[in-house]
Amino acid sequence: MGLFDGLAEAREQxxxxxxxxxxxxxxxxxxxxxxxxxxxxxxxxxxxxAKACNKRNHDRSVLSHAExxxxxxxxxxIKDWRLDGCTMYVTLEPCPMCxxxxxxxxxxxxxxxxxxxxxxxxxxxxxxxKTPGFNHQCEVESGLLADESSAxxxxxxxxxxxxxxxxxxxxxxxxxxxxxxxxxxxAAPAAAPTENSSEE
Amino acid sequence: MGLFDGLAEAREQxxxxxxxxxxxxxxxxxxxxxxxxxxxxxxxxxxxxAKACNKRNHDRSVLSHAExxxxxxxxxxIKDWRLDGCTMYVTLEPCPMCxxxxxxxxxxxxxxxxxxxxxxxxxxxxxxxKTPGFNHQCEVESGLLADESSAxxxxxxxxxxxxxxxxxxxxxxxxxxxxxxxxxxxAAPAAAPTENSSEE
Numbered sequence: 001m002g003l004f005d006g007l008a009e010a011r012e013q014x015x016x017x018x019x020x021x022x023x024x025x026x027x028x029x030x031x032x033x034x035x036x037x038x039x040x041x042x043x044x045x046x047x048x049x050a051k052a053c054n055k056r057n058h059d060r061s062v063l064s065h066a067e068x069x070x071x072x073x074x075x076x077x078i079k080d081w082r083l084d085g086c087t088m089y090v091t092l093e094p095c096p097m098c099x100x101x102x103x104x105x106x107x108x109x110x111x112x113x114x115x116x117x118x119x120x121x122x123x124x125x126x127x128x129x130k131t132p133g134f135n136h137q138c139e140v141e142s143g144l145l146a147d148e149s150s151a152x153x154x155x156x157x158x159x160x161x162x163x164x165x166x167x168x169x170x171x172x173x174x175x176x177x178x179x180x181x182x183x184x185x186x187a188a189p190a191a192a193p194t195e196n197s198s199e200e
Numbered sequence: 201m202g203l204f205d206g207l208a209e210a211r212e213q214x215x216x217x218x219x220x221x222x223x224x225x226x227x228x229x230x231x232x233x234x235x236x237x238x239x240x241x242x243x244x245x246x247x248x249x250a251k252a253c254n255k256r257n258h259d260r261s262v263l264s265h266a267e268x269x270x271x272x273x274x275x276x277x278i279k280d281w282r283l284d285g286c287t288m289y290v291t292l293e294p295c296p297m298c299x300x301x302x303x304x305x306x307x308x309x310x311x312x313x314x315x316x317x318x319x320x321x322x323x324x325x326x327x328x329x330k331t332p333g334f335n336h337q338c339e340v341e342s343g344l345l346a347d348e349s350s351a352x353x354x355x356x357x358x359x360x361x362x363x364x365x366x367x368x369x370x371x372x373x374x375x376x377x378x379x380x381x382x383x384x385x386x387a388a389p390a391a392a393p394t395e396n397s398s399e400e
Contacts, residue, residue, distance in 0.1 A: 022290050040219060043285065048393060051264070056281050057281070059275075060279050060280055060281055061272060061275040061276070062271060062275055062281040062282075062283070062299065062304045062305040063263070063268065063271065063272055063275070064281070064303060065304075067351050068263065069204070071262060071263065072261060075260060075261040075263070076260075076261070079260050080260055081256050081257070081259075081260055081261050081262040082262075095300060095304060096296065096299065096300030096303055096304070096331075096334065097297060097300030097301040097303070097304045098300070099296065099298065099300065100295060100297030100298070100300040100301075100321070100328070101262060101263065101297040101300075103296055103297070104262045104265075104296070104297045105230075105262040118335070119334060119335070121300070125328065125333035126328070126329075126331055126333070128296050128300070128326070131296075131325065131326055134296065134319060134325060135318070135319070135324035135328070135380055145298055151392030162276055180335055185218060
């Protein structure tokens with residue numbers, strides 16, 4: 001690899017890390033709203049066209065996952081239900097609903113932070129993003145800034161446990177949030193690239 | 201089975217057919233909007249709490265599938281992202297996004313009209329509604345008024361082909377709609393109860 005190739009690769013890596021950092025910033029917003037900290041951005045032609053954080057409890061809607069909210073924004077922006085040529089950066093492996101929406105919207109490329117062994121549908125429980133029977137399959141990479149995503153989730157669930165212990169009860173807002181995310185596994189050291197990862 | 205048992209069963213059957221007819225009425229609304237005719241209602245405590253039809257092209261949003269719109273309404277109605285104790289009646293087997301949303305919302309029972317061999321995620325391509333790894337699995341029945349659902353879809357795609365033939369081009373609105381639904385299979389005579397079906 002020549003010097004220029006190396007520089008170009010480093011620049012590319014810095015760029016994609018920048019997008020994941022933008023997704024992490026969204027996750028922090030969810031954290032600040034006492035929501036499970038998950039964030040997402042959608043990029044097209046090197047521009048962020050949508051960004052959102054999980055706010056399922058705040059909105060009292062199962063559809064208010066970060067990915068669904070971002071997909072909704074992106075469709076509005078592009079004025080089309082097809083998000084061809086888009087890349088999604090998401091801090092945690094998508095659940096089946098979000099993975100299904102990604103496939104339906106024909107998002108080309110999905111970059112994932114931490115994996116979610118309890119409900120992840122990009123390889124952990126099932127792999128909706130790469131099911132040969134569907135008419136769209138995504139390029140998928142995982143493990144980008146996974147430590148930072150995991151640390152945020154870990155800290156959130158630690159706070160939640162302490163709050164629960166202090167109150168000796170759940171408050172109805174946070175209840176059930178942790179059922180679909182296995183904090184111990186999510187918070188494990190960033191995994192080596194999984195079977196979903198494709199190295200570019 | 202005694203006389204009263206028989207009467208009760210007939211009444212129950214009539215009731216659930218009524219809900220599917222309400223879903224078919226929604227599908228007809230989609231048809232009238234030149235959308236792939238799929239409709240859905242959500243029932244709780246013997247009342248329809250949400251109903252919607254597919255309007256993905258009209259809304260230019262991948263999220264405007266009948267099931268997602270109905271789930272959104274139901275969450276608003278119940279003021280909770282959890283749709284415990286609800287039954288969904290849907291005229292066509294849900295896609296992966298909608299099946300994922302059904303699992304995330306913890307909908308107890310799903311009654312399906314026609315199956316969709318091309319994208320169906322309640323057994324046809326994959327079975328998201330009954331994946332043991334997730335923290336929720338649904339009761340699923342299929343084949344209820346499947347002929348009527350299939351006939352509507354078949355007629356829609358026939359119209360679409362004729363319009364396309366007449367114009368010798370697609371109009372951008374309908375393009376791509378038929379990629380995820382195999383009209384030949386969908387329009388086949390109502391299938392015998394599938395492996396998803398549970399007889400009550």
